Amino acid sequence: MTSIFDQLEQASQISQRAEPVSEPMTSSGYITMQMEDNTPMFSKQKMNFNPSDLITHVAVASDYLVLAMANGKLFRLDLKMPDQHEEIHYAKFVQPNTKLSNIFLDPLGQHLLLAFAARNKEGNPELIYLHRSRNKPKSVSKSRNYEVTEVGWNYENKSVTTTGPILLGTSQGHLLETELEADNDKMFSGSQQYWRQIFDIGKGTDTPITGIQFHRINNTTKYFIFVTTPTRLYQFIGSAVFTDNKPSLQTIFYSYLTTTETGFQEIPSTLKYSKLQFYFDKDNTPKTFAWLTEPGIFYGQLDPTSQQNSNSLFTQGELINYPAEKIDTKDLVSEKSDATEKTPLAFVLTEFHAILMFSDKVKAVSLLNQELVYQDTYSEAHGKLKNIVKDPIRRTIWAVTDKAVFRYKVIREERNVWRIYSDKEEFDLAKQYCHNNPAFIDIINVKQAELLFSRGEYEKSVEIFAETQCSFETVCLKFLEVNQTNALKFYLAKRLDALNEDDKTLISMIVIWMTELYLSQLGFLRRKGKEDSDEYCQIQSDFEMFLLQPKVMNCMHHVKSVIYDLMASHGDKHNLIKLTIINEDYENVIEQNIYKKSYLEALKILQGLRRPDLYYQFAPMLMEAAPKHTVDALISQGHSLTPSKLLPAFLGCENDDKHVLEIIRYLEYIVQNFNGKDKAIHNYLLTLYAERNKPALMRYLSRQGQTLDMVNFDVHYALRICREKNVPEACVKLSALLGLWEAAVERALDVDVPLAKSVAAMPEDTEMQRRLWLTIAEHVITKNQDLKEAMSLLQECPLIKIEDILPFFSDVVTIDHFREPICQSLQEYNTQIEDLKAEMEEATKSAECVRDEIQSFRNRSVVVSVSDACCACALALLLRPFYLFPCAHRFHADCLLTEIQPTLSPARRNKLSDLQRRLSVLSSAELAAVTASGLPLREVIRNEIDDIVASECIFCGEYMIACIDKPFITDEDWDKVMKEWE
Structure with missing residues (x-):
């Protein structure tokens, strides 16, 4: 049950908790979001520990708590097992003239050092070592002459039996390096590996060391060391020598022994103490440090690499003043305000706060804005505060009074960091600590945008304003007042992107407004004659990109007339045409140009489009007015146009040669460059050739070819046109x-x-060629009875003979004129008769040979002896049924079947299997039945099997040729053959 004192203390703690910084909501976008976290940032809890006497010192590490009490005992507790604790009487192991000055626990919670100071001149300082697993401490023998005031633990040490190299600071300013190791003997522990003095900060003066921290720089052999005295902060950096993976820190100070100047930060102070604390990030890497002095806390970001360019191992060092005392007259607990107590006795460092301990209270001050964020007053019932410490591993915070131990819990201490960074105008850092809270980010963006606007950085300001939820009208008015058109356009574009397609009214308003802004800028530059300037080109390019945006294009269908009126009012014909292209409203502009007889302008617009339908629509008018330029435009479109759809435009303007020549030029371009095969195009071109250019017609027909499947025009139509236009040469080719x-x-x-001769040579049918040549011969002979010409025809065409052309001569011509051709013809006939006789004699001889071979096979026989063996299995042939081939090879029936079966095709193999099955399944009566051929069924089946199996000898037939690439010994038989050869 909580005591009355604890209840009063909790009430005091709540009443004195600092209120969080309030900030007005400058953005209207998030009106229902809770902006504050009501969970206390700092809270404490009294632990149920019952030490046997007043507490004097405390140390915590790795959830291991050690308390030193006034009765000379140590209270040790594993916080994971709070019900089990132990007390060790340490006073009997030290000299009576000493007093405990401090205790030090390593980060692992395994090694404890107790430092004792002399009470009077007769006493000597002493250092006691106690391992976690031991109950009896042991004095460190070489420490008799040194009063240890601070210990720098080795944070890289992972051993539970040894401390690793550590640094000790003394009251005289000496820096000592040593390593302590727990002995195996449970009765005795704390053997020293070595002990050496490595540096003297006091240089002969009694300057006590109040803080030591040393850490290795990642991925290097360098170490940096911080050492503090009541008035100075010393910095050392250097490379350590490693032996057995353990560093020797003494080598770091070699360079500092030879110089009289050592880098330090000095802050005047009348105090005899100071405190040094480090904060470690999640990777246990030192991130920040704080040094408690009389004027305040010196705080900075650790950056060991910066020492390469300067003498400081930290950056952004600043002095944080202590918060002023706050006295609450309504506090239920009486307080004694000590005006002289201004400097904390101890403190711990968190990521964003320093928790300060005074004799009767604990305060938390922000490291970022130096404001007091928490104050907790302790009741006199618990006694005065002795110390506040932080577990370096578990990061828990513990405050100790004379009679009690308290644990502090820190919950989301970064919650207000974004506000602080925002007030300090460090907006990027502020956004990092918003945790993606949209309301906080919006507040930061508004502040940043307002700041940039006040500085005149309008373009940067509007980029951030566009990401906020600020009133649309407010932002627009801001930039209108300062006449920042470009910034306003950017803001409108961003808001346009953020709108949904359903917000048609807002989209239309922004589109019209932005169009007006673009047109105004372009018009202003045109009036100044800057149409060729880079600024004009850039604005024009941006305007074109704006018009091509999907939202703008969709909006144009609704506000097209308004935009047209705007462009017309500004006299911007260029952009008006571009807008018609975007809106696909080309007919209007082209019709206007044709009406104004600006045919070239209309063609220019058409060429800039990809609308073939407009060419078909306006081609008749344009061909009539400007045939050459129109055809040039049509040719420039290439295959994107369908020529057959342009024929109506061509047919309407065949009035003069100028138009016809341009039409022919276009049709020739299509036929020659795109291999057009449209019959309508070819028929029209052929018609124009027949009417206007007969030589071109003949060239065209020659290129088309001499077969019907090669030509692309209608041959019957072409023949009719050529007859009508009286083009006989073309009629001959077409016929x-x-x-x-x-x-x-x-x-x-x-x-x-x-x-005519060239036509007569074309048919493939020799009889047709003969008739055609006879027609030519009849025409030639009957015309002039020229014997020489008739003889030349016989030489040109061997298909006609002298006897074929004799009837064409008149009766007055005598046979003497034809003696030589007639004799030649008779000689040819005689040669043909002799060839036929030779062929008949050769055929008769071949028939006789075949008859002789057939007769010899009828009388042929082969003798099989008892000693003959199967050519496949080498066993006696007569043991089983066998096959005997004319080549004298012989095989058992089953051996031949085994050999021949793999070579059969699937169909013949299936048929063989079916015949064998039928032979084995059918009964004797069924097999004995006579078939239509007059043979028993058994004999028919066996004959069919023989036809398949014994169709050829496997050694002499095609099977042996097919097996020429097969090995004699297969992989399966190779091992067997190898054994036989052995």
Whole structure:
């Protein structure tokens, strides 16, 4: 049950807790969010420890608590097991003329040092060592002449039996290096590995050392050391020599022994004490330090690497003043205000606060703004405060009075850090400690934006304003008042991005406003003649990007007329055209240009678009007015246009050669460059050729080819057009293309005999060629009865003979004129007859040979002896049914079946299996049944099996050729063969 004194003390603690800094909500975006955390930042709890006497000293490390009491005993307790504690009488192990001055516990909670000072001149200082597992302390023998005032523990030491190298500070200013080790003998502990003095800070004067901290710089062999006296803070840095993975700290001071100046920070003080504390981050790396002096706490960020450029191992050092005394007249506990007690007796360091201990109270002061954030007054019932310490490993904080032990709990001490950094204008740090709280971040952003705005940094200010929840109208008015158009545009763009698609009214308002701003800026620069300036180009580029945003494009469908009016009022024709492109409202602008007879401007707009439908729509008017430029524009579009859709525009302007030539130019471009195969295009081009350019028509027909599957025009239509336009050469080619050879030759004879000859050579059918040549011969001979020309025809075409053309000559021509051709023809006939005779004799001889071979096979036989063996298994052949081949190879039936089966195709293998199954399954009566062929079924099945199995000899047939790449010995038989060869 809580005592009345504890209840009064808790009431005092609550009443004197400092109120958190309040801050007005400068942003309207978060009106329902709770801005303060009501959980106390610091709270204490009295521990249920019952020491046997008044407490004089305390030490805590790794959840291990050691109390020194006035009766000469030590109270030791493992905080993980609070019900088990022990008391050790240490006074009987030390000289009577000494008194306990301090106790020191290493970070592991394993090694305890008790420092004793002499009571009078007869006494000597002493240092006692006690291991956690021992009950009897032992004096450190070499410490007799040194009064130890401070111990610098080795934070890298992980051993429970040895302290590792440590530093001891004395009342005379000596720095000692030693290592203590627990003996195996439980009755005796504390052997010294070594003991040496490594530096003298006092240099002959009695300057007590009040604080020691040494740590290794990460990933190096360097160490930095902080040593404090009542008025000075010394800094040392150097490389240590490692032996058995243990550093020798003495080497660090070698460079300082030869110089008279040692780096130190001096703060005047009349006190005989000071305190040094380090704060470690989560990786147990020293982050900050604090040094308690009479004027205040000297605080800084540790940065050992900065020593390369300066003599200081820390940065941002500042002196934090002690908070003023607050006396609450309503306090239930009576207080005795001691005006002279201004300096704390002890303190501990947290990440953001220093917790100061006075004789009757504990205060917490912020390290960032030096404000008092917590005050706790202790009741006289517990006695005066003796010390406040922090567990370096568990980070728990303990305050000790004469009669009680209290534990302090720190809960989210960083909760108000963001406010402090914000007040100090360190906004990035403030945001880091907001823990992503949107309300806090919004407050910081508003402050930062207001600060930048007051400094005239409008662009940076508006970037941050855009991330806040400030009133839209307020921010816009701010930048309008100072005429910052660019900043206002940026803010409007950010707010536009943040709007949902449903906020159509707000989106429309912002789009119209931003359009007006862009047009005003562009118009102002145009009036000044700066259309070619970089500023104008940049604004124009930004405006185009703005118009292409999806939200803006969607909004344009609703406010298109308003935007058009704005652009028209500013006379910005260039952007008006671009806007029509974005809105796909091209018809309006192009029609206006055509109406104003600005055909080139209309074509320029069309070329800037990717709208083929507009070309089809406006091509008739543009072709009529500007054929050459229109065709140039059509050609520039390449294959993106469908030429057949442009035919109506072409058909309407065939009035003169100027238009026709441009149409032909476009059609030729399509046919030649894109291999167009549209029959309508080719038919139209062929028609224009037939009307205007007959040589081009012939070249076109030649390029198209001589087969129907190669041409891309309608051949019948082309033939009709060529007849109508009287182009006989083209008619000849088209008739030949259709296979109308007689008609083609007849038309060619009307034009030119060589043309007819070339047509007659085209058909693949020799009989057709012969008829065509006879037609040509008849035409030539009946025309002029020229014997020489007739003889040349016989030489050009070997298909016609002299007898074929004789009827075409008149009766007055005598046979003497044809003697030589007739003799040549008779000689050829005689040669053919002799060849036929030779072929007949050769065929007769071949038939005789075949008949002789058939007769010899009828009388052929083979003798099988008893000694003959199977060629496959080498066993006697007559033991089992066998096959005998004409090549004299012989095999058992089952051996041949085994050999031949893997070579069969799947179909023949299945058929063989089926025949074997039928032979084994059918009954004798069924097998004896006579089939349609007159043979028993058994004989028919066996014959079919023989046809499959014995179709060829496996040694002489195709099977042996197929096996030429197979090894003689398989992998399975290799081991067997190897054994046989052995």
